[in-house]
Amino acid sequence: MTPADPEPESTRPPTRRRPGGRTARIRRLVLDAVVAELGEHGYDRLTTDAVAARAGVHRTTVYRRWGDVGGLLADFLDAASDDDWEPPDTGSLEGDLAALNEEIQTALTAQPPIVMALIAASFRSEKAARAQQRLWEDRYARCEIAVSRAVRRGELPPDTDARRLLVAATAPLYHQLVLLRTAPDARLPGQAARTAALAAAAGAFAESPSAGAD
Numbered sequence: 001m002t003p004a005d006p007e008p009e010s011t012r013p014p015t016r017r018r019p020g021g022r023t024a025r026i027r028r029l030v031l032d033a034v035v036a037e038l039g040e041h042g043y044d045r046l047t048t049d050a051v052a053a054r055a056g057v058h059r060t061t062v063y064r065r066w067g068d069v070g071g072l073l074a075d076f077l078d079a080a081s082d083d084d085w086e087p088p089d090t091g092s093l094e095g096d097l098a099a100l101n102e103e104i105q106t107a108l109t110a111q112p113p114i115v116m117a118l119i120a121a122s123f124r125s126e127k128a129a130r131a132q133q134r135l136w137e138d139r140y141a142r143c144e145i146a147v148s149r150a151v152r153r154g155e156l157p158p159d160t161d162a163r164r165l166l167v168a169a170t171a172p173l174y175h176q177l178v179l180l181r182t183a184p185d186a187r188l189p190g191q192a193a194r195t196a197a198l199a200a201a202a203g204a205f206a207e208s209p210s211a212g213a214d
Helices: 021-041 048-055 059-066 069-080 093-109 114-122 126-152 162-179 188-201
Strands: none
Touching: 021 048, 021 059, 021 069, 021 114, 048 059, 048 069, 059 069, 069 114, 069 126, 093 114, 093 126, 093 162, 093 188, 114 126, 126 162, 162 188
């Protein structure tokens, strides 16, 4: 998930304080080196020494601040949550979901395969896994506004569960491209979006009635 109709400030999660000056410059150099090394060599050949050398930063600086490869990957993923990305606003739920899926497909098939490498790394590093979960939680939370807009337009029942709908709409992309490793299909983002939007409009993602209700 990688702009329109931003959420009110009161509903946005607080932004982490960003380091400034030389600290910020070193962090940017190191994180740029992480993504370059990961894209070229993958997780298995990612080392703190290689990152330090590419960044032009002394190795002790990297060890002191990030500790190990897991720390580097976690900080890279956490940094991705500091952006101002918002889900597309096309004027319809199906259009919003299709545009979101297009972004996902582009990210998953990009070269070098950074996103795929990060997903793979999350199965090897507990720090990276936790950071990736935080990033996905952040992205799904931001995307809930697309469901709120659809409810306001009358496209969806007011009790639609946004997270369930979003997972259903995006899951086919991850299933086909990550699990099955199928070739990218230009039709898939729109097809998955349409299926989820139709199901949602029919109430498939409405919150379950209270236990014991008739």
